[in-house]
Amino acid sequence: MNFISDIHFRKQALLKLLHAVQMHEEAIIKALYDDFKKPAFETVVTETAYTLAELSHTIKNIHKWAKPQTVLPSFLNFPSTDYIYKEPYGKVLIIAPWNYPFQLVMSPLIAALAAGNQVVVKPSELTPNTSQIIAKIISETFDKNHVECVLGGVETAQQLLAQRWNYIFFTGSPAVGKIVAQAAAENLTPVTLELGGKNPCIVDENVNLKLAAKRIVWGKFINAGQTCIAPDYILAHQSIKSELIRFLIDEITLAYGDNPEASPDFARIINAKNHQRLVSLLENETVIFGGKSNPEDCYLSPTLLDEPNLDSPVMRGEIFGPILPVLSYETETDLERIIGLYEKPLSLYIFSKNSQFAEKMIRRFSFGGGCVNDTVIHFANKRLPFGGVGQSGMGAYHGKRSFDTFSHLKPIVKKANWLDIPFRYAPYQGKLLLIKKIMKWFS
Numbered sequence: 001m002n003f004i005s006d007i008h009f010r011k012q013a014l015l016k017l018l019h020a021v022q023m024h025e026e027a028i029i030k031a032l033y034d035d036f037k038k039p040a041f042e043t044v045v046t047e048t049a050y051t052l053a054e055l056s057h058t059i060k061n062i063h064k065w066a067k068p069q070t071v072l073p074s075f076l077n078f079p080s081t082d083y084i085y086k087e088p089y090g091k092v093l094i095i096a097p098w099n100y101p102f103q104l105v106m107s108p109l110i111a112a113l114a115a116g117n118q119v120v121v122k123p124s125e126l127t128p129n130t131s132q133i134i135a136k137i138i139s140e141t142f143d144k145n146h147v148e149c150v151l152g153g154v155e156t157a158q159q160l161l162a163q164r165w166n167y168i169f170f171t172g173s174p175a176v177g178k179i180v181a182q183a184a185a186e187n188l189t190p191v192t193l194e195l196g197g198k199n200p201c202i203v204d205e206n207v208n209l210k211l212a213a214k215r216i217v218w219g220k221f222i223n224a225g226q227t228c229i230a231p232d233y234i235l236a237h238q239s240i241k242s243e244l245i246r247f248l249i250d251e252i253t254l255a256y257g258d259n260p261e262a263s264p265d266f267a268r269i270i271n272a273k274n275h276q277r278l279v280s281l282l283e284n285e286t287v288i289f290g291g292k293s294n295p296e297d298c299y300l301s302p303t304l305l306d307e308p309n310l311d312s313p314v315m316r317g318e319i320f321g322p323i324l325p326v327l328s329y330e331t332e333t334d335l336e337r338i339i340g341l342y343e344k345p346l347s348l349y350i351f352s353k354n355s356q357f358a359e360k361m362i363r364r365f366s367f368g369g370g371c372v373n374d375t376v377i378h379f380a381n382k383r384l385p386f387g388g389v390g391q392s393g394m395g396a397y398h399g400k401r402s403f404d405t406f407s408h409l410k411p412i413v414k415k416a417n418w419l420d421i422p423f424r425y426a427p428y429q430g431k432l433l434l435i436k437k438i439m440k441w442f443s
Ligand code: NAD
Pocket: 095, 096, 097, 098, 099, 100, 104, 122, 123, 124, 125, 152, 153, 154, 157, 158, 161, 171, 172, 173, 174, 176, 177, 179, 193, 194, 195, 196, 197, 227, 228, 229, 318, 320, 346, 388, 393
């Protein structure tokens, strides 16, 4: 048996994980600092406190989520009582990226355990310190047959993908997402793919510019822009673009000082390869702010670009770093033309006081999720499903949805024996007209 039916046992496992994360919080903060100088504040908000909150919420609700849920029966089956049973999938594989290296292992792990699965996690090889502490927490907390942490890089991930799983939960790039989907298809294994994209941030003319700039700067430069839901590029109405840029510069300076390299609140790029990739995106572009780099420390300052060409390297793919292109638009047709050039993004942000305009944008474009008058924060509400659409992913999680993601939802009708309406049984002669009417009444 590779799943755990005993809810009490599952709850105990989550409690043990909660205590382990609490015990190791300082070591986790240090590991993330050692990996890419992630500021302690950001680590607490986006990694440890986030994980602890997810654990508490799941522990509180596990009995409710795990028990069979009753639903209204169909009159056609009268008399019956109908249920959705939550069946663990069995053996689950979780593969995680490096950018939120603790949380993106822990959050799906919590749900997979709550749902009663046996789990193998593969953290990213690009954050060795964080991956080590994850491995330590897991080996100290769980029996290897229940949860195992496998450390390694691409080859290790490929070896794991070659095995047969009952569910695969992958967070990472769309390119690797395709590899994962192909491997899963081999055994018809269900998958969740949490991927990335090029997230537009529309700033309408009718807007509180100072506040918009503050919220964009926070969402873009947290984690040094290495966030799947960070605004990738700004589409500013041409009438406010220059003023918006002035506010953006003010807010960057307010947050990180005149020299962000000396700020304790600004993280580094994950490695030399990504640093080089980002620096090369600046070639032939108009840098209106920032653009300072120190390859020795994988540092790239918060950078604003003015009107890059839509087919330039910086606009072709997800930036995933502290570079923010500012483009202008005049009409909604411009927005459609520019946003339509790219695959469906993971997020889209709209800054506007005009609620009709915001509503129109929400309905006009297809994207994973987003905010009106803010960035990134939709991630934090566990009552909202989090996931992409199209190339930015498939499936969603967070809160109860995470539990359901790792459960097969098994419908069961329990029929009573005290009555057996004979109508459905053959011979059918003379019943056709009546059954059509009955089906219509109850549809
Ligand atoms: P990545 O796809 O390169 O790697 C993710 C994981 O896949 C790692 O554990 C890695 O070892 C493994 N991997 C890499 N190449 C592989 C291969 N050929 N075969 C099998 N496994 C392989 O992603 P990354 O660089 O770690 O993370 C950045 C990407 O993740 C960005 O695109 C970002 O938008 C996305 N992301 C999405 C979310 C989300 O919730 N939707 C969250 C964070 C990051």
